[in-house]
Amino acid sequence: MMSNGVAPPSQSTEPVLQVTDLSVVYNTEKGPLPAVRHVSLRIGQGEIYGLVGESGSGKTTVARAVVRYLPANGAVSGGSVLLNKLDLMGLSPVQMRRVWGSQITMVHQDPSAAVNPSIPIGEQIAEVARVHLGMDRRQAREKALQMLNQVGMSDPEAVAGRYAHQLSGGMLQRVLIATALTTNPQLLIMDEPTTALDVTTEAVILDLVHDLLEQYQTAVLYITHNLGVVARIATRVGVLYAGELMEEGAVPDVFKRKLHPYTLGLLGCVPRVDISKHDVELNTIPGSIPPLDGLPSGCIFAPRCPMAEDACRLEHPTQVEAEPGHLTACRRWQAVPRLPDLFAAPQSEIERGETPEGSLVLDARNVAKHFKLRGMGVAALWRRGPSELRAVDDISIRVRKGHTMGIVGESGCGKTTFARCVAGLVEASCGEMILEGEPLAYSVAHRPLSVLRKIQMVFQNPDASLNPQLSVGACIGRPLIMLGDTPRNQVGQRVRDLLRAVNLPEAYADRLPHELSGGEKQRVAIARALAANPTLMICDEPISSLDVSVQASLMNLLVRLQGAQGTSYLFISHDLAAVRHVSDWIAVVYLGRLWEVGPAEEVFSPPFHPYTEALLSALPIPDPDVRQKRIRLLGSVPSAVHIPPGCRFHTRCPHKIGAVCETEEPAWQNVARYHSICCHIPVDELCDLQRHLLRVERPAPGGKEGER
Amino acid sequence: MTTYLVRRFAFILLTIIAASLVIFVATRMMPGDVARVMLGQFATDQAVENLREELGLNRPAHVQYLDWLIHFLTGDWGVSLVNRLEVRGMVLQRLGNSLKLAALSLGIYVPLGILLGVVAALNREGPVDQAISGLSMALVGLPEFVTGLVLIAFVAISWRLLPANSSIDPDTPLREAFKYLILPAITVSLTSLGYIARMTRASTINVLRADYVRAAELKGLPRRQVLLKHVLRNSLLPTVTVVAMGIGWLIGGLIVTESVYGYPGLGRLLVYGIQRRDLILVQAVSMVIVTIYSFSNLVADILYGVLNPRIRLAD
Amino acid sequence: MEPKEGRTHSKRGSSSPIVERPASRATAVWSRLRNVPRTAGRNLPRLAGRRQPAAVMGFGIMLFFVVMAVVGPLVAPYGYAAQAISNRLHAPSGQHWFGTDQYGRDIFSRVLVGSRHVLVVAGSGALIAVLMGLTLGLVSGYFGGLLDEVIMRLMDVLLSIPPLLLAMVILGTVGPSRANVILVVGFLYIPMVARVVRSVVLDLKTREFVEAARLRGERSHYIMFREILPSVLPPLAVEASMRFSYAIFLVASLGFLGLGVQPPTPDWGLMVGEARTWFAQAPWVLLFPAGAVALLVVGVGFASDGLRRMLLPGGASQL
Amino acid sequence: TTATPEPTKAPEPTAPAQAATQAPPAPTSNKYGGILRHAYYAPGFLDPAFLSSVADDEVGKIWHDFLVFIGEDNQPDVTRSVAESWAVSDDGLAWTFKLRQGVLFHDGKKMTSRDVKFTFDRLRDPEVGAATVDMYKNITDIQAPDDYTVVIHLSNTNPDFLKDLGDYHGLIMDADGTDFATQWNGTGAFMIKSYLPEERLVFQRNPNYWLKDEEGNQLPYLDGMEFIFLGDPAAQIDALRGGQIDYVLYLPPEYVQVLKDDPNTDVVSSRSNTTWLIRMRSDEEPFSDVRVRQAFRMATDRKAILEGAISGLGVTGRDTPFGPVYGDFYLDLEEPVRDVDSAKQLLAEAGYPNGLEIDMSVQETSPAPAIATIWKEQLAEIGVTLNLQIIPANVYYGEELWSTVKLGITDWGARPYPQPYLALAYTCGAPWNESHWCDEELDEIAAMTAKEMDRAKRTAGYHRIQEIFAERGPLVVPFFVDNLWGVNAKLAGLRPTMGLGTALDLRYVYFEK
Numbered sequence A: 001m002m003s004n005g006v007a008p009p010s011q012s013t014e015p016v017l018q019v020t021d022l023s024v025v026y027n028t029e030k031g032p033l034p035a036v037r038h039v040s041l042r043i044g045q046g047e048i049y050g051l052v053g054e055s056g057s058g059k060t061t062v063a064r065a066v067v068r069y070l071p072a073n074g075a076v077s078g079g080s081v082l083l084n085k086l087d088l089m090g091l092s093p094v095q096m097r098r099v100w101g102s103q104i105t106m107v108h109q110d111p112s113a114a115v116n117p118s119i120p121i122g123e124q125i126a127e128v129a130r131v132h133l134g135m136d137r138r139q140a141r142e143k144a145l146q147m148l149n150q151v152g153m154s155d156p157e158a159v160a161g162r163y164a165h166q167l168s169g170g171m172l173q174r175v176l177i178a179t180a181l182t183t184n185p186q187l188l189i190m191d192e193p194t195t196a197l198d199v200t201t202e203a204v205i206l207d208l209v210h211d212l213l214e215q216y217q218t219a220v221l222y223i224t225h226n227l228g229v230v231a232r233i234a235t236r237v238g239v240l241y242a243g244e245l246m247e248e249g250a251v252p253d254v255f256k257r258k259l260h261p262y263t264l265g266l267l268g269c270v271p272r273v274d275i276s277k278h279d280v281e282l283n284t285i286p287g288s289i290p291p292l293d294g295l296p297s298g299c300i301f302a303p304r305c306p307m308a309e310d311a312c313r314l315e316h317p318t319q320v321e322a323e324p325g326h327l328t329a330c331r332r333w334q335a336v337p338r339l340p341d342l343f344a345a346p347q348s349e350i351e352r353g354e355t356p357e358g359s360l361v362l363d364a365r366n367v368a369k370h371f372k373l374r375g376m377g378v379a380a381l382w383r384r385g386p387s388e389l390r391a392v393d394d395i396s397i398r399v400r401k402g403h404t405m406g407i408v409g410e411s412g413c414g415k416t417t418f419a420r421c422v423a424g425l426v427e428a429s430c431g432e433m434i435l436e437g438e439p440l441a442y443s444v445a446h447r448p449l450s451v452l453r454k455i456q457m458v459f460q461n462p463d464a465s466l467n468p469q470l471s472v473g474a475c476i477g478r479p480l481i482m483l484g485d486t487p488r489n490q491v492g493q494r495v496r497d498l499l500r501a502v503n504l505p506e507a508y509a510d511r512l513p514h515e516l517s518g519g520e521k522q523r524v525a526i527a528r529a530l531a532a533n534p535t536l537m538i539c540d541e542p543i544s545s546l547d548v549s550v551q552a553s554l555m556n557l558l559v560r561l562q563g564a565q566g567t568s569y570l571f572i573s574h575d576l577a578a579v580r581h582v583s584d585w586i587a588v589v590y591l592g593r594l595w596e597v598g599p600a601e602e603v604f605s606p607p608f609h610p611y612t613e614a615l616l617s618a619l620p621i622p623d624p625d626v627r628q629k630r631i632r633l634l635g636s637v638p639s640a641v642h643i644p645p646g647c648r649f650h651t652r653c654p655h656k657i658g659a660v661c662e663t664e665e666p667a668w669q670n671v672a673r674y675h676s677i678c679c680h681i682p683v684d685e686l687c688d689l690q691r692h693l694l695r696v697e698r699p700a701p702g703g704k705e706g707e708r
Numbered sequence B: 001m002t003t004y005l006v007r008r009f010a011f012i013l014l015t016i017i018a019a020s021l022v023i024f025v026a027t028r029m030m031p032g033d034v035a036r037v038m039l040g041q042f043a044t045d046q047a048v049e050n051l052r053e054e055l056g057l058n059r060p061a062h063v064q065y066l067d068w069l070i071h072f073l074t075g076d077w078g079v080s081l082v083n084r085l086e087v088r089g090m091v092l093q094r095l096g097n098s099l100k101l102a103a104l105s106l107g108i109y110v111p112l113g114i115l116l117g118v119v120a121a122l123n124r125e126g127p128v129d130q131a132i133s134g135l136s137m138a139l140v141g142l143p144e145f146v147t148g149l150v151l152i153a154f155v156a157i158s159w160r161l162l163p164a165n166s167s168i169d170p171d172t173p174l175r176e177a178f179k180y181l182i183l184p185a186i187t188v189s190l191t192s193l194g195y196i197a198r199m200t201r202a203s204t205i206n207v208l209r210a211d212y213v214r215a216a217e218l219k220g221l222p223r224r225q226v227l228l229k230h231v232l233r234n235s236l237l238p239t240v241t242v243v244a245m246g247i248g249w250l251i252g253g254l255i256v257t258e259s260v261y262g263y264p265g266l267g268r269l270l271v272y273g274i275q276r277r278d279l280i281l282v283q284a285v286s287m288v289i290v291t292i293y294s295f296s297n298l299v300a301d302i303l304y305g306v307l308n309p310r311i312r313l314a315d
Numbered sequence C: 001m002e003p004k005e006g007r008t009h010s011k012r013g014s015s016s017p018i019v020e021r022p023a024s025r026a027t028a029v030w031s032r033l034r035n036v037p038r039t040a041g042r043n044l045p046r047l048a049g050r051r052q053p054a055a056v057m058g059f060g061i062m063l064f065f066v067v068m069a070v071v072g073p074l075v076a077p078y079g080y081a082a083q084a085i086s087n088r089l090h091a092p093s094g095q096h097w098f099g100t101d102q103y104g105r106d107i108f109s110r111v112l113v114g115s116r117h118v119l120v121v122a123g124s125g126a127l128i129a130v131l132m133g134l135t136l137g138l139v140s141g142y143f144g145g146l147l148d149e150v151i152m153r154l155m156d157v158l159l160s161i162p163p164l165l166l167a168m169v170i171l172g173t174v175g176p177s178r179a180n181v182i183l184v185v186g187f188l189y190i191p192m193v194a195r196v197v198r199s200v201v202l203d204l205k206t207r208e209f210v211e212a213a214r215l216r217g218e219r220s221h222y223i224m225f226r227e228i229l230p231s232v233l234p235p236l237a238v239e240a241s242m243r244f245s246y247a248i249f250l251v252a253s254l255g256f257l258g259l260g261v262q263p264p265t266p267d268w269g270l271m272v273g274e275a276r277t278w279f280a281q282a283p284w285v286l287l288f289p290a291g292a293v294a295l296l297v298v299g300v301g302f303a304s305d306g307l308r309r310m311l312l313p314g315g316a317s318q319l
Numbered sequence D: 001t002t003a004t005p006e007p008t009k010a011p012e013p014t015a016p017a018q019a020a021t022q023a024p025p026a027p028t029s030n031k032y033g034g035i036l037r038h039a040y041y042a043p044g045f046l047d048p049a050f051l052s053s054v055a056d057d058e059v060g061k062i063w064h065d066f067l068v069f070i071g072e073d074n075q076p077d078v079t080r081s082v083a084e085s086w087a088v089s090d091d092g093l094a095w096t097f098k099l100r101q102g103v104l105f106h107d108g109k110k111m112t113s114r115d116v117k118f119t120f121d122r123l124r125d126p127e128v129g130a131a132t133v134d135m136y137k138n139i140t141d142i143q144a145p146d147d148y149t150v151v152i153h154l155s156n157t158n159p160d161f162l163k164d165l166g167d168y169h170g171l172i173m174d175a176d177g178t179d180f181a182t183q184w185n186g187t188g189a190f191m192i193k194s195y196l197p198e199e200r201l202v203f204q205r206n207p208n209y210w211l212k213d214e215e216g217n218q219l220p221y222l223d224g225m226e227f228i229f230l231g232d233p234a235a236q237i238d239a240l241r242g243g244q245i246d247y248v249l250y251l252p253p254e255y256v257q258v259l260k261d262d263p264n265t266d267v268v269s270s271r272s273n274t275t276w277l278i279r280m281r282s283d284e285e286p287f288s289d290v291r292v293r294q295a296f297r298m299a300t301d302r303k304a305i306l307e308g309a310i311s312g313l314g315v316t317g318r319d320t321p322f323g324p325v326y327g328d329f330y331l332d333l334e335e336p337v338r339d340v341d342s343a344k345q346l347l348a349e350a351g352y353p354n355g356l357e358i359d360m361s362v363q364e365t366s367p368a369p370a371i372a373t374i375w376k377e378q379l380a381e382i383g384v385t386l387n388l389q390i391i392p393a394n395v396y397y398g399e400e401l402w403s404t405v406k407l408g409i410t411d412w413g414a415r416p417y418p419q420p421y422l423a424l425a426y427t428c429g430a431p432w433n434e435s436h437w438c439d440e441e442l443d444e445i446a447a448m449t450a451k452e453m454d455r456a457k458r459t460a461g462y463h464r465i466q467e468i469f470a471e472r473g474p475l476v477v478p479f480f481v482d483n484l485w486g487v488n489a490k491l492a493g494l495r496p497t498m499g500l501g502t503a504l505d506l507r508y509v510y511f512e513k
């Protein structure tokens, strides 16, 4: 493989980090895997370099190679890493250890895993100060408190004495950031620091990072798969694909003028809050990342690239600086801007469903689920207090035929529990559920097969939703036999039909789940649900653990299936854009209650419930020109054991109007015929407050965008 | 907390009573009769019958059991059927011996096992690890009677370094008693060492993989500090509970070791009791063993909670 | 029209090349039976590699003893009970590789023939424990509630009594025959297996594929045996091999305490127990059967370690 | 009163402290001092009337005395008995014993004829039910005319009456005692200091003991003794070799060589009538047929068993219960020759041309399993398959297996004279007739020998009895095993007695300095 390193564009300041031609190889039983190849990048002081790419593209590997902390079987096979001209590759392990924590620090993806569970938080910060700043115990403790304060921790003293499990994910991530900044490092590497967090928390953390970095002027390597996050926070972005940089440049440049088809495809995959399934299908990138041990000889993206020519497949492209500071690895980069619809699917043929009055499939009224907290095991040793957890506390929802009801809300708000109540997997504590006019028993065990057939579910975790020991065919075939009344001799045929319906080859019937990718597993799960030919399909975060391109294709699939079969969906997600994309109706849930419900486009335009508003303003939008009003929800969702009195949202509500919020439960107000909000603030006032939530700062080319 | 403890205590009590019932039924079903065993083959049937009557062995089994249980729970452990002496004194004295042996064994194999386990984990898959794994497996594989016999043959008989027989006098001062305890303790340790080492190795490897250890390394902390503070603190948790749970075995399960060395521990007392069909003695000893087992499990759980802040402070 | 969705890297397992197979087939049992060996088969080369010499050795040792158990009586140079009093306590020699015992019996032949005995007793004991433990663990874990509580408390009771003691009492009651030893060993190990199975079931039963089965109205027994059982098998296989090695140990200890089978059965524990008397003047009488016990236990231990790695998709080594 | 917990202390001897001052000061001897340590399995019940095991016997004679002590030569030894002298009336029905004065119980009480009377009355009382009831059935009355005279009246003459009194149960008990299992008050050379059941029994020297050695030194020499209860012979040997104990009783023959080779240890042995005999139940198939019994005997190679089971440390038996230790009572029959063909022939005649299969109960205690294992191979040659059932000794006896199974190995301790064997086991209806044998001729002779005071007639009778056993008896007696002791090489003054057990007279034992 020829070297395709090209000197990065000159920059005004000396780069803090200069990575040149970095290659990393993992030694495995199958042989060496070249996980990263000839990656060059430079990050200047105060710069935030966003490194994006799909899962497995090598982002983490790059980061770990930079700090020389690769897994035992990994090795840097070429290239150099200079930190302020210091050649890190030449350092001894002991010297490297001195660099770690003082000159380079890292923030890891899963904050709850990255904080030692049995050491108090404060100590974990203080020890860095002691080791690298030579402070004594007292000074170090002071420093720790100071750092906790810096990251906006309200009561540093108290937090310092706590343990990891006592803090929420967001707080832990602040702790990690505080730790990383304690020594005022030259380079900060953040590896997907917000992926594990709620959208609201993510927004707060991103703001914090942004503000702190302005203050500290640290160079940052920010790794994420979320293009929205890059757009919001990074100054430069590099798009990594299968271990190679495809495109790199300043954020506005790259988002405005994509010079690589991969970037184009990737951006097109992301659903937008302003466009629904009725308008357009999402882009998808065909194929998948090539396996590292079987990389194509030419351009590695060529097999998936619609504009690939023979030359692309033969010759490995070199990186070119197409515009100042904007590099691409595409031979045909000039053609890319002219082909904005390269990956676009045709206009959606999904017609609007029946009128909002369409027949009711599910009418859930005042459903509640209160879990009894009975102490078992050791944890119960120290457990006291109320013994009830009100996971769902009075939710009423109607799902109409052929429509999708989307449910959004932060983690822990009760979305899954509600869905499971409807499905009968947990028995609701009270409430009424009516399916096509027939009351539903609380438990699956009491529902006749004819009813069971009508409700099917697609689960969140693709790995757990298929039995690892059962073949795809057996998995889809079983509901056909149980619920579908399919004669046994036709089961095989139906299975193949269903596989085709979810766009899987028929031969997959013989595969076992571990031979499938995450997206494929979810397709099988969908096929399994479809096999019963349900009237109502409950999708509980079916896409959240998948890559954007896979998400897009799954959403397209769901939408098309709905069009073809007229199934109603209960679609649960915390990703507002996704919910917006697939739903006709949206319900916003917080702490087991419903706060806003209505047709999708109405819910996503003012007036919003303050909570909806906060969710929307926190959503990272992959468009650097969009300016969102900064509405930040502080703290995390209160525990469902101790529910605040009055309006449950008052503890975090940015628009709290006074004591009434704390004492009185708000009433429902109708905004439009089908759109209601549950808030003390009158609708008109809300409208005024929320006028400028999202604003696009660039001149609108098509006129379609604009103020909404 | 209190409800938890109350609940656990109730379960322990239930377990103990059920276990005593199991043992009672089992010993009752054993062939052989205490009166005959006591009076010997040559005593007349009349004498045996008299004795049975006197010992209350002719009462219905459930009466005997309940009578015994009630007395036991009120602290009256009864009089041995065989030698007519208070059982409690005998059992408690033996318990003392067993505890001594258990303590010394723990003192040997726990630190050593942890050390080996940690070293193996740090050299994961390397030659040192392979060697330690092989060694611990081989030690686990050697039955106590083999190690015991070999140790006696060399250490005690050929080299006369330590006593071959550990039937220590109850009045022996602890310092003196030590030399009688060493060989049995080593024998016990050899069987348990490998287990502890493997446990520790596995949990340490798990912890070494944890993100927070990676984070600690990347904080540039000295390696020793990472190991002692960040790794061991978490990786020893399962080991601690395994050790605590092993106490039950150390107290009542060392039948083979005790008989190889003639050590007067509870295990051997029990064997005697069984052989002599001394139901009262057997019941008392098994109650003690089962109780210790149950409580050491409880202690293991509580210890886990205490050492593990995740559980300690969970609300 | 829509491009065929490709394979993205799942975050968990690594994907492997797919072998095309004929499309007809597929009852649950088949795929299950096929899968376990395949997971194992895929990891086999890994084991054979330089990284797992211990496992290879372990399997080798086990294989050796299994072969000996089968052909032992045929290849043994002497009858296991054949006495030659004039030949007593001869040191190992060309004629008697492991020497002779107090009755002039050939120890090598006895150890060889004894391997069948040990494997049968320990193996059947372990099998009983596994079958019973599996059933109890499945039922207990799956149904939960009072049933679970009752079963698990019973298991606790069994666990709280030291196994050797229980064995002594039971064997003292029913008499130490081979069948009884097997039953006792099986009985004693039920709780351990039940616990392992139960914990796996508790985990599996909250998995979404089980919920999917409930959603389509499957009966409990279907869910237990068709959905859950297959995934219990790999950890169960590992547990079974551990139980097997402990059973070897226990059988030997029982033999040593004179509670195993009766002479002249060439039970290794019994041989060691008897040989104890002669250790000072004829150490070989003890060392060879003792070595055989140790070697077999070690072999099974290493092999179960290897098995664990084979059955786990990543070949991860966890305890 | 029940016993106190913890090491139970015997009552402190207070009164004899003064008595000791009256004793002449002991001539200095370098034999004094030292604690003798001993390991054996634990005794059960310390009541002398119910001693039943070797361990009980061993322990009992340490803290008690005999009215009549049977010495090494198998004869009553008046110098070591608490009876100073004895005499029998001419009709042989009244025995008069003069007791030694100055014999004190450990609590200081003087031993008198009242205690002797109490002792033997208790032993013969069917209500108490001691094993001696039958043996002392012959006694009609015991009188204590004065403190130091005891007269025992018999209903029949008994030539062996002194030996009966010297039976191991014949330990003088305290007539004022109430619970003999827990109040330990004897007159013996040592006193119980502490007792931890199943663990150890510690003795201390009785400073007021009445017996002196030949030089007039007060006995015993030892300061005390420790009995460690350790049933496993291998563990005992290890302890002996490791120097933790000083002697091992009932040394299994297989260890003899090891102990002889070890410079620290030694072996002491004496011939005895102790035997491990194979008994066939003669009232049930197949042994009800005398030809089967003969065939089994004929198939037996006694030398091989002697060698294989006890390393040749004994003499081969002649299938009779009497061994060479009985001197002129013993009939030296020709050693039976093994004859496989004739044995097969006999079996065929008895209706077992294809051999037979039969269960055999074998005590776990060595050397029974060895005997059985060897015998099994020998019998296999005549087509007999033995299914060995190895069972713990306490089950063998406790479950009455010994007296009911068809084929078993029973160990018989040595008796000081032949008659008890006949009375206990080989006459019709004898209490322990484990072989269920009943032979008119034998019964007749046995009745005669039991009473006949004329030695020559008795000798003839005993000889005939041995012939009967050899012809048609229910026994295979492979060997008489020597009494064997493994001892610390420094131990001296050992005087092996022949009693039931194989106890040493420990009063004379001392450590060589």
Ligand SMILES: Nc1ncnc2c1ncn2[C@@H]1O[C@H](COP(=O)(O)OP(=O)(O)OP(=O)(O)O)[C@@H](O)[C@H]1O
Pocket: A026, A027, A028, A033, A035, A053, A054, A055, A056, A057, A058, A059, A060, A061, A062, A071, A073, A074, A225, A292, C009, C011
């Ligand atoms: N220790 C290793 N041994 C072998 N292959 C590895 C190892 N670590 C990572 N890989 C492989 O290297 C490639 C890049 O992995 P890496 O973790 O850097 O990706 P990533 O972009 O960070 O993905 P994600 O978004 O899932 O975190 C993947 O194909 C992965 O399977």
Ligand SMILES: Nc1ncnc2c1ncn2[C@@H]1O[C@H](COP(=O)(O)OP(=O)(O)OP(=O)(O)O)[C@@H](O)[C@H]1O
Pocket: A371, A389, A390, A391, A409, A410, A411, A412, A413, A414, A415, A416, A417, A418, A574, A640
């Ligand atoms: N079986 C249960 N027992 C007790 N509490 C439960 C149980 N299941 C869920 N909960 C609690 O109920 C609350 C709501 O959980 P639920 O899973 O419905 O939330 P969610 O909105 O789906 O969150 P996420 O986005 O994280 O999936 C949480 O506080 C959770 O801890």
Ligand SMILES: [Mg+2]
Pocket: A059, A060, A061
């Ligand atoms: Mg990563």
Ligand SMILES: [Mg+2]
Pocket: A415, A416, A417, A540, A541
């Ligand atoms: Mg959820």
